Amino acid sequence: MAEIIQHTDTVPETCLGKRFDQTLAEMFPEYSRSRIKEWILAGHVTLNGAILIIPREKMFGGEVIKISTEVEGDVRFEPQNLPLNIVYEDDDIIVINKPAGFVVHPGAGNPDGTVLNALLYYCPQLDVVPRAGIVHRLDKDTTGLMVIAKTIAAQTNLVDAIQEREITREYEAIANGLMTAGGVVDEPIGRHSTKRTHMAVSPFGRPSVTHYRVMEKFRLHTRLRLRLETGRTHQIRVHMAHITHPLIGDPNYGGRPRPPKNATEDLRDLLRSFKRQALHAAMLSLFHPITGEEMTWHAPIPDDMVNLTNVLREDSKLNATDDYL
Incomplete structure (x- = not known):
């Protein structure tokens, strides 16, 4: 599964003198800076109709920026039909109550059978969200509450909230x-x-x-x-x-x-x-x-x-x- 992303907007005058990548990060805060830089270098962003692949280019304000790209699903991990104790869910987040013995993310010794595998089965669109929306972890044998992001925007904001x-x-x-x-x-x-x-x-x-x-x-x-x-x-x-x-x-x-x-x-x-x-x-x-x-x-x-x-x-x-x- 892939998510189509398209945005068109005008650079505000407040971005005068700022770098191209910095400006994009401020205009589209739902995406991480690393992802925005990838899109610039891949030619998925145009400035006044022309592809610009120089992240450090300075802005004047008033330029028209267009993002047109796809976020490919992560095929490294297999969706698995495993039970999830869902406490809350809406269009943007899922909150689960994790039992003991349930590893959160695949790794050495636990290639599958994890919360991540269960999330990919329950909500297939999570394959386009980094780490299937997992923004924090609990140890295998620690029980309790975890929040998962269902969209890239929610994931970016939750990561920022944790850091702050x-x-x-x-x-x-x-x-x-x-x-x-x-x-x-x-x-x-x-x-x-x-x-x-x-x-x-x-x-x-x-x-x-x-x-x-x-x-x-x-x-x-x-x-x-x-x-x-x-x-x-x-x-x-x-x-x-x-x-x-x-x-x-x-x-x-x-x-x-x-x-x-x-x-x-x-x-x-x-x-x-x-x-x-x-x-x-x-x-x-x-x-x-x-x-x-x-x-x-x-x-x-x-x-x-x-x-x-x-x-x-x-x-x-x-x-x-x-x-x-």
Whole structure:
């Protein structure tokens, strides 16, 4: 599938002295600068009826620009009929509640069977949108809310909103250790120096900020609400491990079973069998990329985390008197 794109417009006088590619980016903000540059170099843009392939050409204002091109569908990935839990959908965006065990994008070890493959089947026109409209990701075993762009314009605006930190994402998690108060982890994150599939706090990493607050305390574990200011790979998992409170069940960052003294048998068994990081993207809030309307969604806590919370509560109740002995 291909999308036909045609636009004709006049360069405003405010663009006097600006580069051709910069002017186009301002006149057609629904397209990325890299895509616009590709169109210029391919001869798909005319200036006063003539093809101009020099992106740095300066504008005077009043010129007539015409874009006439096609965006070819991405045939690298196969559409697959896989279930999607769709929370919201309109002409421009889809919001899904991703289950655990569902990889977002094909990669090494996961060539298909991903959210991207499912999106291409459900909405075939997504093959002309970069990465099938995926603008942010969740780890394979993290559950919760994701927004997907259905058009190039929506995708461009959502990416810009993420970069400008205008999209709010809140998570629920259950961490090892007793935390007495909330706080902020402001530590750069980069690729681990020896474990290439892991991330780590690193002075050479990218700025990363995670806010967290305590929602509920158990004997040796804490339920948290977290808000991302940035969106680095494994950010919450790395930051919580960095402050010595890795998430329960996290296979990469130290979330091994840590039952408290005299823990109930149910709690010991559950901690041993909880095989994913206890992390859920519970809230997503943004301004609609086309209409500008403020929108918010909430996803219920998944059953495995609800059950874990209940068992931790029961253990705390049964051992409450022991804590004062």
